[in-house]
Amino acid sequence: MSRPEGTRSSRRSLQVKFVPDEDVLKHIADDAGSKVRKDKAQLSVSVKRFVKKLENISDNEAQEILEEKNYVAALGICAQDPVGNGSNISGGEVYSFQTPKRSNKMAELASELAQTPEKNVAPDHSKCPEKMAKTPQSSKEMFFLMHVFSLLFQNKKKEFVSTTPYRLRKRLSAPDPYLESESEYSASCSEDEDEEEQKEVSTVLSDQKTPAKTKAASTPPPRNSLAKKIKEQKMGNLVEEYFEAHSSSKVLTSDRTLQKLRKRRLNQQTLHDLLKNAPLAYAAEIRDLNQQHESLFSKWMLQLHLGFNIVLYGLGSKRDLLEKFRTSLLQDSVHLVVNGYFPSITVRSILNSITEEVLEHIGTFCSPLDQLEFITKRFKEDPSLELYVLIHNLDSQMLRGERSQQILAQLSSLPSIYLIASIDHINAPLMWDQAKLSLYNWLWYETTTFNPYVEETSYENSFLVQQSGSLALSSLTHVLHSLTLNARGIFRLLAQHQLEKKDNPSYPGLSFQDFYQQCREAFLVNSDLTLRAQLTEFRDHKLIRTKRGADGVEYLLIPVDDSTLTDFLEKEDEDV
């Protein structure tokens, strides 16, 4: 079965027969039905057509591993003193460049994961975890094997006898007919083949029962020559590969969309309800974990008073923990809680709440710096004044800017302001340079809670389509209700027009002239000036967006997705 070739694979025409793993497939067939069928795109074998380019590639990868090892070694210097609290994974594991993955790998892993409980029941399944264990060592062996293989192929040897007892084993079987379903990929990735080659190699080498035509024998070439080769290509190739991987705009994923799933979309409320019903896994363990952290509270207090500020990191929502800290220890003192995850929080609002509510100062400031100066002065004048500031998500979108961090750092450096904050983003520490760090005077505390980020994610209406536009919808109706009847009519016209054109993906919007014409016909406006005035109002409320086309014509667009718009129109109809 020939497959569409990706950018790289077109260079080396390659045909591989992939004989799928019986266990995995059987299981999927039983358990998940047709859903994972795409997992096993059928490939046909003809091993002889390996082209020379292959060697190059496998070299690349072997060398990538080497590179990675160097990197690990370099990082290892930092981690020389293994930290007792278990975070002594070498840096390489965390930061290494992963070898390219093929796109249906996810599903495969899923099925493997799903299978894990059975491994105890059925002994013949026990080989799966071995495959799953992706220790660097095993992957290295893989690459070594690949290298061997490619060299052998280069030498045009075609008859082998398998002898190598590598631990990567796979059971093979004849392909299941019903798995020969259509592949749903928009483009096949070249990595696909790499991966499959690996598999091929391992299968051929380890399993003699296979009905495969090849009888493999591998006499590994002398190691030193291999190492030499690797070294030669060490530099440069990695860089090239990086750019190669990133230059191709081709997307190596399947084309399926959520819409095809015929799944009703969940809005925020139902999502919340559903999650509330779902039991939280490992509640007892999480509670234990949190109790551990809570025992540190008094220590935190002491350290805060000694001029340190505390930052909490680790997986899981630290909101509850901080809340508990607040309620248990800060009841009697002046404190300020900042919800950094709130999408409209700004430094100015933090400063305002300090000046207005803590210092009870009425009046405005021309810049945050002035305000900061004022606060500094007040706190220096009055040593009895103390303020605890709790910031949830110091690294949130709104607060992570350089200027806001600078201001917060200066604020926290005041001796009578005690800051305790939490960070979540993996790159959060990059916000701070040396100067800010010394102002903050952090003490780091690892508080992994595994609590779900309920509050923190509830505002993130930006991305998951499932969350629907309930927020957008309500704001739409609210704004429109405050407008005149004519204005509502104008907006309706635009919305209807946009919905009519919703199937056209390159719909630029409604041109102003056409729109004016339509409005006139509906007796909504009498001159284009009134329409313009009306449109300005819409634009101020961000109800519409205008952009100029290539021909200079102004196009109007409602920046709301179609379903929301439909909902809106339906609702309007009900009202009228």
Added chain:
Amino acid sequence: QQIQEDLNKQLLDNLVSFMSRSHSDFQEKTTKWTCRMKFREIPTAALVLGVNVTDHNLTFRGLSDVLQDNITPYVALLEAKDCPGIKNLMQKLMGQLMNCDIDVDSLEDEDCVQVSQNRVRCSMPSLISWYESVTKKTDSETPSKKRNSSSRHWQSPPVVVIFKDMESFTTKVLQDFIVISSQHIHELPLVLIFGIATSPMIMHRLLPHSVSSLLCIELFQSLSCKEHLSTIIDKLLLTSHFPFKLGEKVLQVLINIFLYHDFSVQNFIKGFQLCIVEHFYSQPLSVLCCHLVDIKKRVYSLSHDQCENIRRLPSFRRYVEKQESGKQIELLTNDSFLKEETEKLLEDLYVYHENYVSILRCLHVFTSSLPKYPLGKQIRELHCACLENQVWETEEYESSLQLARMLNKADLVTMLQQCVEILMSPSGKEFDKTVEKLKEFLTQFQNLEAEASQERDVSVSSQKELQKKTDLYHLQKTLLELKESRRSKKLTKFEMLRFEVVDYIDRLVRKYLVPADNRTLHEIVYFNAATVLRGHLNAAPRTALHTALNNPHWYLKNQALKCDGGGISNKAPDICIVYKLHLECGRLINLVDWLEAFSTVVMAAEEPNADAASSDQVDDIIHARFIRAVSELELLGFIKPSKQKTDHVARLTWGGC
């Protein structure tokens, strides 16, 4: 916990005094040199401070304080972030100058009001007029006051403007300011001080020739941060006055952070403070960590529980085991006896520290001049080595002794003299004998010198002998004899003495530089929890996240989560599963595929024997759980929404290619 605050204060005092001391020499220079102010040229000092930017604040504060005390009341500190334009710069300058003026003569309240009104139009002329008015006022004041002020400042004190971080100022602003102020240098004696973090070359790069020719630049080099560090270590750790000590690992961690991360003395101090806090917080017996004078009182106020705590200390147990049985029972049952014993032990410990420091310095004198520095150049390295284990068992010590046995006489004598000085300076009571011994060595060396001249005569005579004989065989024979005799001779004289000295030093080291771990009750004064310290100062949030996501069992001690190798069980928390699945993807991830994979895993975990027919539609709850997990990943910064393809998200982390 009062002690610990005391200690903190002491620490900061130390630092500040040190800083100001290190800069007092600059002051002297500045004073001399501001006198010979040149026409049309602004006297400028360029301070090269090094990369440890965070420490500079303290330095500058000390500097301006000293300046204000000694030279002029008019000091302005400017920072680049306050001065994006020349206008802001002037404003800031005016504000600071006038404020400090008010501090000096706070009598004129009216003047103060005037000044604040003036503030609106900040320009050089107004600055000059202000300056004139101020200086005139000082002139016209009562003679007594004038004398008072003139004793401290000159008649027309210069205005000192300090630019804290010259590199980050915009060049335009700097140039403008310099050009403008050079116009007014007659009326306004201005002195500029630039703080430079990189190299003095930067000045010429920032300022064109036309501008820099207006400046009369003198360069000052501040001490490097490494020297600061060694001074601090010297003052805080290598003294017997300071009861609190750092363990070997902790010191290593702190020094590593300093050398490999930031070069910031301030951070080092912070780490040290943290150590103190941790020690007093976690070690219940740390009350005993105090000065020698207080020990008696504190020991006697120990409660029964605290005595039990002492008994539980591993080092104390070791000590008890070594005692005879009668004493053992006494120690373990009788509180007052225990207290007495504890007091004695603590005093021992104190004495040990005193001896330790002096001998360490002696040893450092010997090792620091050896070629290749087998035991390290800095005393801190030596200190670490001594704390770590018995230093005389290490290879480095062996090799350094070997090298010391080959020192020439002059070096050896100066070293011995230095050692004598070191041992004399602190309380000399224990080291009386040692000093005597060393002095004896010195006199022996002097005697040697006298002998050496005689010896030279002998060798000359033997050479004469040599010339007499011409026979080849005899020549060879005599040469061999000569060689032999020379070797034995040397051994008897100078070399013997040298061996003796080195052996003596060796004996001293073995006696006094015993690692602190072997001392009884060392837990009271030594802080050893290096991992805690590292966790707080040099945290790895990414590693923590990685561990939590990859190996939830580490945190959640549930048997179901336990798994072998790099795998993950399908019962793991949702976010772990979602994370694990997303690792298998490339740059873009299809949400549908992801959701399906997720539901496969979750359903298998929940009902392993479910029939396939029912799972046609994805369960709502699973769907919701998936949404939650995905948005959590987004919050953590692993993915972001992508517009490239519908229902796709982009991976943001490593391996996203």
